[in-house]
Amino acid sequence: MFVDSHCHIAGPEFAADLDAVIARAREAGVTQALVILAADDEPELQQAAVVSARWREARYAIGIHPHAAGAFGDHPARAAGRLGGAVAAQPLARAIGEIGLDYHYDLAPRDAQRTVFRQQIRLARDLRLPIVIHSREAEDDTFNILAEESAGEVGGVFHCFTGGREMARRALDAGFHLSLSGIVTFPRALELKAVAKMVPADRLLIETDSPFLAPVPHRGTRNEPARVVGVAEAIAGLRGTTTEAVGLETLENFNRLFSP
Template identity: 50%
Template sequence: MNTVVLFDTHAHLNDPAFAGDLEAVIERAGEAGVKRIATVGYDLPSSVQAIKLAKRFKGIYAVIGLHPHDATALDEDSLYQLEVYAREPEVVAIGEIGLDYYRDHSPRDVQQEAFRKQIRLAKKLGKPIVIHDREAHGDTMQIIKEEKGGINGGIFHCFSGSWEMARQCITLGFHISMAGPVTFKNANKLLEVAKMVPLDRLLVETDCPYLTPHPYRGKRNEPARVRLVAERIAELRGISLEKLAEATTKNAMEVYQIAPELSLCHD
């Protein structure tokens, strides 16, 4: 019997990559012990889809927001609409929001303003935030400090910084979420973070359909494979998978403010 219970804290089941076999993907997740999944929006349509999925399936929760790539779309109307959607009971956080200086699909000043506005919305609603930070560590940390973004808790998703940065994030009220790259052979910096983050501040995720863990790199990722992430971190820390799963699931339930529920299943 599978006694491991995992929470994939960041997935994109609303991505077109899952349009053809979503129910099978969710079934495989359950078989792998993944009983809860946070489905994350990146613009208004994908946020609406995340809510629909959370209404349809038990054990799925919605995180909604505008990704920094789509920051130019955040005007007064869309911010108001986001607030309306965020009041749905299935919405557990605002995200993924933040800064992306790697692709720079939106001007950096626009990204920063959209980040600030969505942090303020989360604070208004008493919800945690889920942060996307790619090659923008300094500005991300500065904005979080200035806006007191960790007041309701939050998650640095697919963490890519150093242990020193992780320690600062934890001090500011955040959890550190690790994804497939922790299984990659050249992930030396991430291995240190995976070992050092206090167990009560650690989360696991897939960011599927992206960042497929070893040995499936190059194939579509899916929530069932969060187990590979958890197995690698447990190995690095010298603890059992069961202990790692129990801690990270408990952490996810707390940061997303979710009361204990039944297993993942079709409604």
Template identity: 45%
Template sequence: MFVDSHCHLDRLEQSPDELRNTLAFARQRGVQHFLCVAVSVADYDAMAEAVADFDDVSVSCGVHPLHQEDACDYETLLDKAARPEVVAVGETGLDYFYSADTQQVQRQSFVDHIRVANALNKPLIIHTRDARDDTLNLLREHKAEHTAGVLHCFTESLEMAEAAMEMGFYISISGIVTFRSAEELREVVKAVPLERLLIETDSPWLAPVPHRGKQNQPGYVVEVAEFIAELKGITVEELAAATTENFYRLFSLADKAA
């Protein structure tokens, strides 16, 4: 059985009935749980309502680094993230690739998310791109190892992965690993220990081969798992079992929310 550890179900271009069919398709393929990740606190209530009827969907709460127009203060984030259905804080982090001009605002938001995660004892979901040193330094400075979390849709270096894992973080791999251009990432995936690995779709984006060009969906996490299993020289069943166990270990509230 698989878990899609990071998807944006509210961002799928689908009606409520189509979303039900999409999740049913994923379940038929062996996906047993879905973590629907917030990109905006302002949109959190609408996101949570969209998936409230699905017992196998958990939710997070946070502000994506590229959504700083929806930034909120520490107290607002703490209030929303403290809700019992919220199993993680984020996604948060730093993105200097697409938005270098908002670095200062991103860093303050990131620090607020780390503080909230520590206050609530909920794990962090981190987006990081072209900000390796600042991401790691802020995690260390603000004691993020107390709650740990995951570096999602990982595309950075093995050195960064190792530094994050030393702080107790997991590394989550999306369909990017199947892309022809992802040779360096594939070498990283080979080196990441199985006990620190998660899989995700990041749907509706980044559909894996052979679905590139289509809207991504949680059922396609199976292709991600199959590809990684082959890379690591293990069966897809072993990969599925390990990453599912890792998910519930990290997101310990997800079982209770299911």
């Protein structure tokens, strides 16, 4: 059994064939998923009802992505308000996310990203929900904000972790889980393969980040939850264990972190 701990299947990319996507996931043994919803995307929030009608075990994380932080930079309270409303309206919300900092694409001003990230951590603490962190080329600011806002009290996960062993150590020491995606299957991701070997079994999660990040040999196509099995397989090879064992360990971690 497997869980895809990060996918965007309530997005428009899956509207046309959601039934088939979920059927393939079930067939592959993927019994659960954490579906990411953007708090500022009304159609996606609505589509969650369609996902739940087809996949009873689906759970949700809701947040304002750093790419969208620009709209809230001057009105940070509005970000928390929007998010709080969306979480209150979704009884299967189990996390706040994805939230964080993305200095790679810089689609929103960095000060707005930081402000909105802080606001959402505060709300997560108020609601006692773990957080799903998106951090890209923003390592120091991410860890400083997590520490200053006492995010360790609620914990959570660095999703689609692509850092090196040093950053992994830092995230683990701060009390967070690491979620590995299909990037771990890329031949040149040597440092990430080293991370896959060092993460303690009780802190590891796996994800697809569908529709993004299709693993080898599907690179360049739309990704989907069934392919999380390939991520587990790659990690199992690196850790010298079985695909099924990685599946069960990460499923257990998932249920502990995001209470079923």
